[in-house]
Amino acid sequence: MCPEEQSFYDMFYDADEFNQDISGWDVSSGGSFGRMFYDADEFNQDISQWDVSRGTSFYKIFYGADEFNQNLCAWGEHYSSDKNYDRMFGNSDCPDTSDPT
Template sequence: MFTPKTKCELVALVREELIALDEIDVSLITDMSYMFYCCKSFNHDISKWNVKNVENMEGMFFDCESFDQDLSYWNMSNVKDTKYMFCNCLKFNHKVENWDVHNAITMAHMFENCKQFDQDLSRWDVHNAKTMAFLLHNCTNFHYDVKKLDINKNCNIQKILGHEEIQNQYAIKY
């Protein structure tokens, strides 16, 4: 088992592809921003990664067009930034409803252009979020009611859905 202490060490292990990703203990890592950025064919199972100490997942899977793995058991309770996390993950469609995202502040563009994404987010505690703009923009399969989210009235929700066909039916109106 390899236990990198910094993001740089983790990136080196991932990029070198000398060891399997499930042989990496990521429990000391706090920043996974843009970890797999533009890895268009990336679709490895990293469901067992212990991400409980991660605070920044900005753009982690940005442009990972083929990514479609179950991350439902990830402990997201310390994550503050999920901006662009799955942006352009065209195939991603796994349950994230049990994620504890109560510390998330920046959630803008999180699932933007996730064409297959259609998961219920209504149980998420998003009261600390400052921006959820474009959260589900262009998620053409998404059909859940985001009005059930308990969103802080000061949160930027500009075009939270963005897809006109569903926006009128499910969009939040203040």
């Protein structure tokens, strides 16, 4: 039996000073990662090893996370054109691209 899909939508929305190491979190049952770090200005932690394979929406996940500049190439192996990557890195310190590949 698969675990119920979790939503991380807006989890750290507007958490201006949040910059804790959450690399060890188990997010493998996550479906929506939309706006998870939206306007979390200081967030810049390596979460590249997160299992985001069940994720369906990454809409503005790092939008406005001014300091975020991490390599998420490992997430690219789960890239699929039927998932929402709209403005994934918008207004972050990363190139404004729509997918992690």
